[in-house]
Amino acid sequence: MPAAKKQGQQTLVFSNPPVITASGTVVGTKEAAGPLGKTFDRVVDDPYHGEKSWERAERRFLEDAVQIALKKANLSSREIDFFLAGDLENQTEASALAARDLGIPYLGLYGACATIYEGIALGAVLIDGGFAERVVVAVSSHCCTAEKQFRYPTEQGVQRSLTQSWTVTGAGAVILAAQGSGPVVTHATIGKAIDMGQADPNNFGAAMAPAACDTIVRHLLDTGRGATDYDLVVTGDLGLIGRDLAEGLLQDHGFDLAERFTDCGVLIYDPQQQDTHAGGSGCACSAVVTGGYLLQQIQAGKLKRILGVGTGALLNADSPKQGETIPGIGHAVVIERR
Amino acid sequence: MIFAMAFLVGGLICVVGQLLMDLTSYKVTPAHILVGFVTTGAILSAFGLYQPLVELAGAGALVPLTGFGHILTQGAIRGVERDGLLGVFAGPLEAAAAGVTAAIVFGYFFAILFKPKG
Numbered sequence: 001m002p003a004a005k006k007q008g009q010q011t012l013v014f015s016n017p018p019v020i021t022a023s024g025t026v027v028g029t030k031e032a033a034g035p036l037g038k039t040f041d042r043v044v045d046d047p048y049h050g051e052k053s054w055e056r057a058e059r060r061f062l063e064d065a066v067q068i069a070l071k072k073a074n075l076s077s078r079e080i081d082f083f084l085a086g087d088l089e090n091q092t093e094a095s096a097l098a099a100r101d102l103g104i105p106y107l108g109l110y111g112a113c114a115t116i117y118e119g120i121a122l123g124a125v126l127i128d129g130g131f132a133e134r135v136v137v138a139v140s141s142h143c144c145t146a147e148k149q150f151r152y153p154t155e156q157g158v159q160r161s162l163t164q165s166w167t168v169t170g171a172g173a174v175i176l177a178a179q180g181s182g183p184v185v186t187h188a189t190i191g192k193a194i195d196m197g198q199a200d201p202n203n204f205g206a207a208m209a210p211a212a213c214d215t216i217v218r219h220l221l222d223t224g225r226g227a228t229d230y231d232l233v234v235t236g237d238l239g240l241i242g243r244d245l246a247e248g249l250l251q252d253h254g255f256d257l258a259e260r261f262t263d264c265g266v267l268i269y270d271p272q273q274q275d276t277h278a279g280g281s282g283c284a285c286s287a288v289v290t291g292g293y294l295l296q297q298i299q300a301g302k303l304k305r306i307l308g309v310g311t312g313a314l315l316n317a318d319s320p321k322q323g324e325t326i327p328g329i330g331h332a333v334v335i336e337r338r
Numbered sequence: 339m340i341f342a343m344a345f346l347v348g349g350l351i352c353v354v355g356q357l358l359m360d361l362t363s364y365k366v367t368p369a370h371i372l373v374g375f376v377t378t379g380a381i382l383s384a385f386g387l388y389q390p391l392v393e394l395a396g397a398g399a400l401v402p403l404t405g406f407g408h409i410l411t412q413g414a415i416r417g418v419e420r421d422g423l424l425g426v427f428a429g430p431l432e433a434a435a436a437g438v439t440a441a442i443v444f445g446y447f448f449a450i451l452f453k454p455k456g
Contacts, residue, residue, distance in 0.1 A: 047455065154454065159359060203364070
């Protein structure tokens with residue numbers, strides 16, 4: 001017997017769609033100087049955020065984003081059932097340290113840069129399943145901690161290749177609730193880890209594009225919807241190269257999204273002015289663009305229904321050195337104005 | 339004249355490095371290029387081909403990584419002449435001691451004095 005709330009192969013349909021009652025976004029100066037600079041809640045000028053290390057700073061970014069969201073929703077941390085969070089540090093330490101200070105029952109997540117969408121999908125499952133009234137989903141990334149993890153420490157000053165993206169410094173949090181006012185989460189499509197053999201750790205966009213495409217196609221087939229059912233299909237952090245690849249792959253599958261297709265990593269920076277090469281990436285990339293600009297557009301009525309697809313490159317510091325190729329992942333969530 | 343030659347030769351060696359960075363597959367990492375330059379300098383030096391470049395361009399040939407390879411080889415040759423086989427192991431580091439020590443000492447002090455801004 002098929003699961004009652006599942007449609008097609010990979011799509012979950014929420015019978016009581018959870019509401020996104022509030023969001024909190026915190027970014028660094030580079031993000032604030034970008035085209036979406038005015039859409040973020042808080043800008044922190046100091047990349048150390050008053051702390052001794054980049055890692056401690058990232059934890060502060062994450063806590064700030066959660067506190068901003070809680071304040072907007074007029075809630076205290078005691079009124080939250082679960083804290084779902086993830087980041088890009090070893091063993092997702094930024095999230096663990098934030099969870100320690102927040103004192104909310106904590107589920108640590110790792111979906112690389114797709115984590116915010118993985119979290120929204122799982123948070124919606126907890127709420128629609130009747131296991132929670134309110135859930136906070138939050139993620140963070142910091143340029144200097146992520147470079148250390150996945151490429152070279154910034155202090156080493158290694159030249160960045162043109163296919164490389166720029167990790168967003170910041171954090172985003174959203175509050176999902178069973179009741180309240182705001183946009184709702186109606187569907188989630190859980191992606192497969194797709195690997196087309198891309199092995200260059202300086203080109204995440206190419207590694208993730210096939211996974212993003214697979215999830216979008218699967219979502220449309222599962223729901224029987226077409227591209228025109230969405231005002232916008234927005235991927236997480238494919239960047240300029242990955243977006244073009246995904247667009248081509250979608251056309252191969254017979255879906256021409258054209259003007260309706262964009263990417264948070266393309267939106268967040270101005271590559272000409274800001275020298276960001278392929279665009280933005282990192283957990284915070286999709287989180288601050290979704291929690292900021294996209295939710296604001298939905299609330300203003302400019303967008304009615306969007307398909308957000310968080311994208312992640314599932315490598316670690318050692319796997320490329322051992323000759324492993326990079327699996328990509330894409331998790332899709334439908335956010336609708338209500 | 340030596341300044342012009344230092345600029346030209348040193349610059350050309352760096353152009354080769356930049357072209358290797360830009361035109362090769364991602365599998366050729368900065369570490370590969372670094373090691374490749376040191377090894378190339380060492381081999382050229384062993385055949386007596388690097389010393390003329392040093393005489394022509396001075397620091398232009400000594401400062402790039404190929405110059406470090408040259409110093410290692412010359413150290414090994416001098417070590418063998420003085421101590422026999424043991425000199426192969428002692429000579430290169432002895433010759434490069436000033437450069438290696440300076441790198442460690444200055445690296446240490448600059449890391450203490452300055453904080454990276456990101």
